[in-house]
Amino acid sequence: MTKKDRPTPINEEINIPNNEILISVTNPKGIITEVNDIFIKISGYREDELIGVSHNIIRHPDMPKIMFKIVWNHIMDKENVMAVVKNLAKDGRYYWVVTDFVTRVDADNNIINYTAYRRPVHDEVKQVVIPLYRALCAIEDVAGIKASEKFLNDYFEDRGTNYDDMVEEIIVKNYDKGTDLGLGRNPKEAIKEMSKEKKQSFFNKLFGVK
Template sequence: MKVLKRPEPINAEIILDTKQTIMSKTNPKGIIEYANDYFMEISGYEEFELIGQPHNVIRHPDMPKVIFKWLWERLKEKKNINALVKNLAKDGRFYWVITDFEVKLDDNGEIKSFSARRKAPPRSTIEKISALYKKILSIEQARGVEIAEKYFVGFLEEKGMTYDEFIEDICLSETQKPVDMKELQYYKRKGLFVRMFR
């Protein structure tokens, strides 16, 4: 399999349609098996270019490696996760997504595939997460992934949050948080992605 060459990034953003969802499916090794039309429209790749490629073909170099390390560790534990990610389009432009990953298991409980839904995150969220990712990336480049991970763990410990809780906290505004006990029960049952885009 010939892996696509990543383009040189340019400082131009693709603004996503808030009503559209980018969908993809990969095998357990992260090889793309399906991409919906909106994924192809935003990434700029044709279907024949994407299918069979590693999903990291759209990884933007501004993304810290430690985030993907955590993401893959979580998925391999058969746990779903939400993540805020900056992606790279074929023409070098970038786009931000809030991603909801889901692990699909076969009849024996083994990982069969990973599905992902992606939507446009709130603008305020992008500002908060990009500043944090920039710090983590600078530590990675100067001291390596292991030290950057220790910094990130310390950052989350100071906030008293897990990565999931931190992402949820910055993604949901006060008006999206529950106001009464009945809504609180619904809120706890539903995942972040469902609550953000209901």
């Protein structure tokens, strides 16, 4: 889909039920091969309009390019990564999701496909990422993606964190109470103390990854 063919964004949000998980699968080139029913419903496209086309069909212009570069760098290295994303529906409305991107490989460690598991995002989370994304988009419009990457690196360095840790913290904030996650009264510290394998298992269960 070219920019000319994209829907014109409108300032109206689609609310996703809290218990829903939107799933899509793409081949290694980013072409959609599978979608679940709730993904179809929220995106507004028919299944035949989604299968066989590039996943950027739902990319919203408010999303900075650097965020997708980070995601692609992870999944091409066969690493799972999570991101908070604003997507564009067929009718121009938008919807926010926190997404767990999973790379699947064959017995020879060749990439088979990428699967995205999406859950709805609470308003508190949007308040964290919207100003950051606006700043990154503004920088990209003027100076390009390298400048936005430097800004983002400086942003993390100033806060003593990194992209992965920021998203993990955002996911915890995505719930009204940390105890809903089974992590006790201090979920941030509980996640920090997990091993990499245990942490991935925890988030896989949270996102319904099979």
